[in-house]
Amino acid sequence: xxxxxLWKTFDQELAGFWRAKHSQIYVELKKLYEEGxxxxxxxxxxxxxxxxxxxxxEQGRQSFLEWLGREEKIAGTTRDSFRVRMFFSSxxxxxxxxxxxxxxxxxxxxxxxxxxxxxxxxxxxxxxxYDSPLFxxxxxxxxxxxxxxxxxxxxxxxxxxxxxxxxxxxx
Amino acid sequence: xxxxxLWKTFDQELAGFWRAKHSQIYVELKKLYEEGxxxxxxxxxxxxxxxxxxxxxEQGRQSFLEWLGREEKIAGTTRDSFRVRMFFSSxxxxxxxxxxxxxxxxxxxxxxxxxxxxxxxxxxxxxxxYDSPLFxxxxxxxxxxxxxxxxxxxxxxxxxxxxxxxxxxxx
DNA sequence: TTCGGCATGTAACTCGTTACATGATTTT
DNA sequence: AAAATCATGTAACGAGTTACATGCCGAA
Numbered sequence: 106x107x108x109x110x111l112w113k114t115f116d117q118e119l120a121g122f123w124r125a126k127h128s129q130i131y132v133e134l135k136k137l138y139e140e141g142x143x144x145x146x147x148x149x150x151x152x153x154x155x156x157x158x159x160x161x162x163e164q165g166r167q168s169f170l171e172w173l174g175r176e177e178k179i180a181g182t183t184r185d186s187f188r189v190r191m192f193f194s195s196x197x198x199x200x201x202x203x204x205x206x207x208x209x210x211x212x213x214x215x216x217x218x219x220x221x222x223x224x225x226x227x228x229x230x231x232x233x234x235y236d237s238p239l240f241x242x243x244x245x246x247x248x249x250x251x252x253x254x255x256x257x258x259x260x261x262x263x264x265x266x267x268x269x270x271x272x273x274x275x276x
Numbered sequence: 277x278x279x280x281x282l283w284k285t286f287d288q289e290l291a292g293f294w295r296a297k298h299s300q301i302y303v304e305l306k307k308l309y310e311e312g313x314x315x316x317x318x319x320x321x322x323x324x325x326x327x328x329x330x331x332x333x334e335q336g337r338q339s340f341l342e343w344l345g346r347e348e349k350i351a352g353t354t355r356d357s358f359r360v361r362m363f364f365s366s367x368x369x370x371x372x373x374x375x376x377x378x379x380x381x382x383x384x385x386x387x388x389x390x391x392x393x394x395x396x397x398x399x400x401x402x403x404x405x406y407d408s409p410l411f412x413x414x415x416x417x418x419x420x421x422x423x424x425x426x427x428x429x430x431x432x433x434x435x436x437x438x439x440x441x442x443x444x445x446x447x
Numbered sequence: 448t449t450c451g452g453c454a455t456g457t458a459a460c461t462c463g464t465t466a467c468a469t470g471a472t473t474t475t
Numbered sequence: 476a477a478a479a480t481c482a483t484g485t486a487a488c489g490a491g492t493t494a495c496a497t498g499c500c501g502a503a
Contacts, residue, residue, distance in 0.1 A: 109482050121353050123360060129463060131484055154471045154482065173361055174372055179383045182292050183354045184490095188419065189294060190344055192412040199406060201345055212350045235370060235441035241363040244437070248359065248430045255426035259419045266415070270406035280454050300491060302456055325454065325499050355463095 107156045108134050121220075122245055134159060142168055191263070203267050210260040217253040224250050278327045279305050292391075293416055305330060313339055362434070374438050381431040388424040395421050 106114070111134075112127040125133075134157075137143045142165030145157040161169070187209055194202050224246050233239035277285070282305075283298040296304075305328075308314045313336030316328040332340065358380055365373050395417050404410035 107482075108484090112482095122363070123355055124352055124463095126464065127482090128465080128484080128486095135484095150481080151472055156482065170367065173364055173368055174376070175361075176376060176379045177358055177361075179358075179380065179387065180356070181295055182420065184294055185351070187348055187350075188416055190346075190348075191419075192293070192416045193344055194412050194415075195407055195409050196341065197344055205345070205347060208347045209350065216350070232437065235437060236366055238366050240437075241365050244365075244430075244434050245359055245363045247433065248362075249353065251426050251430045252423070255422050259415075259422045262418065263415050266403065266406060266411075278454075279456090283454095295491095297492065298454090299456080299458095299493080304490095306456095321453080322500055327454065 106160075107158055109156075111159075121249065137165065141165070199267050199270050203264065203271075206260055206264050206267065210257060210264065213253055213256050213260065217250070217257060220246065220250045220253060278329055280327070282330075292420065308336065312336070370438050370441050374435065374442075377431055377435050377438065381428060381435065384424055384427050384431065388421070388428060391417065391421045391424060 108127065108131045111130050112125070115123065115125045115130070134143065134145075138145065138159075141162060143159045144162055145159045148156045148158050150156050187205075190197075190205060191202075194205075197205075227233070227239075227243050227246065233243050279298065279302050282301050283296070286294065286296045286301070305314065305316075309316065309330075312333060314330045315333055316330045319327045319329050321327050358376075361368075361376060362373075365376075368376075398404070398410075398414050398417065404414050
């Protein structure tokens with residue numbers, strides 16, 4: 106693939122589980138090339154335009170497989186500024202909090218719907234075989250659906266707490 | 277608070293929902309000071325040791341409140357290298373996958389247990405009032421518990437898929 | 448007196464983003 | 476002929492980490 110192809114892939118299929126801008130991709134490809142993990146061949150498209158078709162070297166393939174099998178410490182909770190807002194939410198009037206919460210919920214609902222659509226596609230075809238390259242795609246998609254559902258569940262709970270506070274301001 | 281106090285706070289109470297190293301904290305405090313959002317007073321501890329006791333200025337308080345009320349676009353899915361491993365997991369033998377999955381599950385189980393302990397503490401005391409400063413702490417903790425539960429649920433599903441593949445290698 | 452915790456910083460580096468910059472090819 | 480998309484890069488910057496660097500204070 107060329108850097109451009111990779112960029113489009115990140116932008117489309119991979120969007121939602123890893124992103125990268127072309128500015129980063131070209132830089133990383135250069136590094137990988139210098140370290141001998143990839144090579145490229147220049148193809149001419151049209152009369153002049155040069156495209157660099159990259160491919161993994163054997164060394165690159167080996168490093169990849171080695172990386173793939175590594176056990177990894179789970180990351181400390183990722184930084185999420187909405188969570189910080191909620192942490193300090195007692196500094197905000199209840200109606201403001203509700204506005205923020207509902208805004209957040211709308212966005213996650215929308216994302217969940219989109220994910221669910223892709224996931225249902227798989228469900229109709231059945232779970233991909235564990236040795237099919239689609240298997241990874243499937244479980245990663247399932248994770249995203251589960252995660253969004255959990256988030257929406259939490260937001261609903263928070264909205265519930267706040268609406269209760271509005272209804273019974275004395276409690 | 278001093279930079280040191282902030283660091284300890286990040287390391288203890290806030291750990292698990294936002295982290296910061298002292299090297300970053302001192303730099304950020306300097307910036308905030310230059311922008312007029314905080315001031316400090318030098319206190320002498322013992323004979324010589326200088327401590328800078330920081331506090332929010334009125335301007336700082338205002339910027340904070342303005343920030344707190346901002347609606348925010350949800351972030352594109354955060355980068356998680358374990359997810360990438362699972363995406364490419366068809367390149368890994370099933371027993372290797374199971375090792376990675378179980379390793380991950382153990383770690384999340386452990387974190388979930390710790391979170392659940394703190395959360396149960398609150399449950400015994402009842403949900404903090406919506407205008408109490410503990411309210412933010414409570415909902416953020418609840419989010420963490422929900423998130424870890426969702427993660428463990430997903431990992432269990434994946435483990436199930438793989439164990440099934442081991443039991444019936446012909447299917 | 449020595450060791451652990453208190454206290455404050457700087458420097459170099461990584462990963463990723465935004466903006467800058469250029470030009471060819473294909474489609475309308 | 477213009478606009479969209481293909482194609483490749485560099486520069487400046489921001490957030491965060493790791494490592495470097497220094498020195499005081501209290502307790503055992």
